[in-house]
Amino acid sequence: MAILHIVVLALVSTISARSIALKTRQSPAILPAGSALLSIQASGNGCPHDTANIVLDNASQTAVITNLTEFRAxxxxxxxxxxxxxxxxxxxVQAPQGYQFTLLQSVYAGYARLDAGVGGRFAASYFLSSxxxxxxxxxxxLEGKSFLEGSTFEIDLEHGTPRDYHKWSNCGQSDIANINNRISLVAEAEPIESGELIANAAPNQTVSVLWRQCTQMA
Structure with a gap:
């Protein structure tokens, strides 16, 4: 299996292999005193609020998300x-003094069946509400020619991504961190060819909090 490395926004990667290696990320074992993952909510036509099932694990500051049945294009x-x-x-997320946080996602697994003239795209964006x-x-x-017969795939958005590239909160400031994942299909010519892209095949999806120490600005 090949490993997909995604580093910066200016660079994009193309999935041409049948599958991408799995490598999940988790929060560190020791969490700062006074920190907390207070809540997490889902929104969008790919995971309507009344369909996604979210379970918080306060001990690890991780949310396990299942039942993303609508995340398909x-x-x-x-x-x-x-x-x-x-x-x-x-x-x-609640942040104590002297610490800042970012969010990590686990792997996305899915299935694609694309005609040669159809391209798929998986995009993830990160921002803080502040x-x-x-x-x-x-x-x-995802290139259509690689998924003509239909194939599964795995996307690891965290592997090879420098920590400084993540969107970190202000030092000691609680905030709402947002991750927006988008899948889309585009046909290159008329008449429109066919394709299907499903990004919900993993048993569960996790979002976890990662902490680092910082210096409070005066």
Whole structure:
């Protein structure tokens, strides 16, 4: 299996292999005193609030998310109505003095069946509610020619990503951290060819809090 490395927004990666290696990330075993993952909510047409099941593990500051049954996109000659789906997670995090946090996602596993003229895209963007205009992201492309017969895939958004590239909170400031995941399909020519992209095949999806020490500005 090949390992997908996603480093910066300006660089994009293309999935041409049948699967991508799995490598999950977890919060450190020791968490700062006074820190907490207070809540996490899901939104978007790919994970409506009444469908996603979210369970918080306060001991590890990790949320386990299941039942993302709507996180799938379709395209075909009959229209483009479901060509884009987004699934966003909003985590309210309490930060103690002298620490700042970011969020990590585990792997996304899915299935794609694409005609040669259809391209798929998985994009993830990160921002804090206190500064919503400051966004970082990663984008992965799926080539139709690699998924003509239908194949499974795994996307690890964290592997090879420098910690400084994550969107870190202000030092000692509680905030709401947001991750917006978007899948989309685009047909290159008319008549529109067909394709389906599903990004909910993993047994569960996790979002966890990562901490580091920082210096409080005067």
């Amino acid at each position: 379709k395209i075909g000659p009959d229209g483009r109505r479901d060509a884009t789906k987004n699934c966003a997670f909003h985590a309210s 500064n919503a205009s400051d966004v970082v992201g990663r984008t992965i492309f």
